[in-house]
Each structure stands twice: as C-alpha cells, then as structure tokens.
Amino acid sequence: MSLLHSAYLYYRSYICIIKLIKQSMETMNKTVITVKNVINATTQKVWDQWNEPEHIKQWCNASEDWHAPHAENDLREGGTFTTTMAAKDGSFSFDFGGTYTKVEENKLIEYTMSDGRKVKVEFIDQGNETGLVESFDAENTHSEEMQRAGWQAILDNFKKHVESN
Numbered sequence: 001m002s003l004l005h006s007a008y009l010y011y012r013s014y015i016c017i018i019k020l021i022k023q024s025m026e027t028m029n030k031t032v033i034t035v036k037n038v039i040n041a042t043t044q045k046v047w048d049q050w051n052e053p054e055h056i057k058q059w060c061n062a063s064e065d066w067h068a069p070h071a072e073n074d075l076r077e078g079g080t081f082t083t084t085m086a087a088k089d090g091s092f093s094f095d096f097g098g099t100y101t102k103v104e105e106n107k108l109i110e111y112t113m114s115d116g117r118k119v120k121v122e123f124i125d126q127g128n129e130t131g132l133v134e135s136f137d138a139e140n141t142h143s144e145e146m147q148r149a150g151w152q153a154i155l156d157n158f159k160k161h162v163e164s165n
Contacts, residue, residue, distance in 0.1 A: 031138040035152040039130045039159045043123050046130040047106045049162050050121075051075050056083055059161035060096075062153035065089070077103055081111070115139065132158075 039046050049055040053071035060068040060083050070084040079100045086093030098119070102110035109121040117137035124131030134155060138144055 031144060032135050033138050033144060033148050033151065034133060034135040035148060035155050036131070036133045037152075037155050037159050038126070039132060039162050040128065041130060041162050042128060043106045043125040043130045046132065046162055047123055049165065050109075050123075050132075050158070055161065055165075059158045060154060061085065061157060062150050074100075075103060075109075076100060079103075 049059070051073055053073050056071040056073065057068045060071065065088050066085060067088055068083050068085055071082070073079075073081045075081070077100055080097060081100070082095050082097035084093055084095050096113075098111040098113040100109065100111045101118075102108060106125070107123055109123075111119050113119060113136075117139060119134065119136040122131075122133040124133065132155065134151065136147075136151065138147055142150075
C-alpha cells in the first residue's frame with residue numbers, strides 16, 4: 001500500500017470519527033419538551049378527534065385569535081399530515097406538517113416534522129378518561145417556556161373540544 005493511499009484512508013477515518021462525535025453531541029444536546037393532559041373521554045373518542053381533519057380544524061389553535069382553516073391527515077406509517085395555522089385577521093399563516101414514523105391505534109403516534117424534529121404522542125387508556133402525553137424536540141428560535149406554553153395551550157384547547165363534543 002502506498003504512503004498516499006495510507007494517508008487517504010487515515011484522513012477518511014478521521015472525518016468519519018469527527019462526524020460521529022458531532023452527531024453524538026447534537027443528540028446529547030437535544031432538548032425534549034413534554035406537555036400533558038387528561039381528557040374526560042374514552043381513548044377511542046380522543047384518538048378519533050385527534051386525527052380526523054374536521055376535528056383538527058376545530059381545536060388546533062393556541063389562542064382565540066388563531067384558527068386552522070385547513071387540515072389533511074394520512075394516518076399511517078409513511079403517511080403525511082398538514083395543518084394550516086393562521087391568524088384570524090389574515091396577517092400571518094403557516095403550515096405545520098410532517099411524516100408519520102410509527103402508528104399504534106389508540107396508543108401511540110410518532111412523527112418527524114418537516115424541519116426534522118421528532119414528536120411522540122401517547123394515548124393512555126384510563127377507562128372513561130384518557131391521558132395524553134406529547135413530547136417533542138425543541139427548536140432553537142423560541143425559548144423552551146414559550147414552546148411549552150404554546151403546545152400546552154393547543155393541548156388544552158383539544159381537551160375542551162373533545163369534552164364538549
């Protein structure tokens with residue numbers, strides 16, 4: 001083996017090690033935020049209203065001055081979803097979407113958002129109540145507190161919707 005070939009192999013090994021270290025550090029530094037609620041409804045009702053677009057459009061907003069005018073949901077592993085979230089005054093809107101990576105009916109939904117962050121939603125059957133636990137990778141733009149408050153507000157709105165329908 002030539003000296004040049006040996007140096008090339010050493011360099012490639014070095015680059016691979018640096019990439020692995022970087023990936024490990026990114027994984028270790030990832031913050032996961034969790035929001036929870038208990039909904040006074042059966043798991044089947046909670047599951048259905050969490051996943052049906054007509055229901056999503058009614059509950060997927062963090063405050064009264066926002067709404068979700070459009071929702072699509074292909075609930076299966078590899079399926080995608082999109083919900084348009086918009087200010088009611090028309091000043092701003094965005095699409096929230098992703099791809100499902102794991103779906104266990106009435107138990108678990110995992111997906112990857114379009115920006116690469118991961119989300120896990122657990123449905124915990126408690127008879128006539130359902131525990132809902134949603135964990136998601138934090139993003140770097142907004143504070144953890146702001147993200148937690150926003151996702152919790154949407155989850156609280158979901159609880160109100162289910163319990164009144």
